[in-house]
Amino acid sequence: MKQGIVLFGHGSRNPAWAEPFHLLRSEIEKQQPDAQVELGFLELMEPSFADAIDRLAASGANDVVVVPVFISAGSHVREDLPKLTEAAMASHPGLRVRVVPSLGEAPEMLAAMARYALQAAG
């Protein structure tokens, strides 16, 4: 099994908006140098989610974990993303695509955000 990670974000017309996504990818690669990480945006920005999946599949990944880099999992995560993952699996038979809770839904992330807020206030 060869794993890949997609950092799924909304996208923006402003290229600078993607900066935290690039930083997050670098941080993941720092923590685990052999991690395969691609950015995949919903709209307004490249690479698209489909591009991210294509890249990971081309590099031999067969198990993809999608991390929605959203505070709130609104319709983009609850409605658009399932369609994107279905399309990705249809395009790549044998590829497993799993979506994990978005950042604002994961208890460990909420705990980390709370620590950050208290420390910043400190």
Added chain:
Amino acid sequence: MKQGIVLFGHGSRNPAWAEPFHLLRSEIEKQQPDAQVELGFLELMEPSFADAIDRLAASGANDVVVVPVFISAGSHVREDLPKLTEAAMASHPGLRVRVVPSLGEAPEMLAAMARYALQAAG
């Protein structure tokens, strides 16, 4: 000095969108039971940022830390928020209002997000 924390978010027409903000406030209060935390939204949702400041000031806070609960600090954080904080300080003489880096700009939060992604992929 009495401190308050404002969790600053964009807001949405969908009330469920605010859920992570409520969870984050609860988590902060769990980690530090005497913390004074208010949500303050830019638009589409109550309470507004000004409401949050008014509530904290009314409870006696004189040092307010604003945590932008945004992955990317776009124009809402870079342009709208400074105007809101200026207006807040103008309305409440003697109140100090500080804005800390948004979640996607803070190295410790990027490290936590990376750990989450790798653990989820694990």
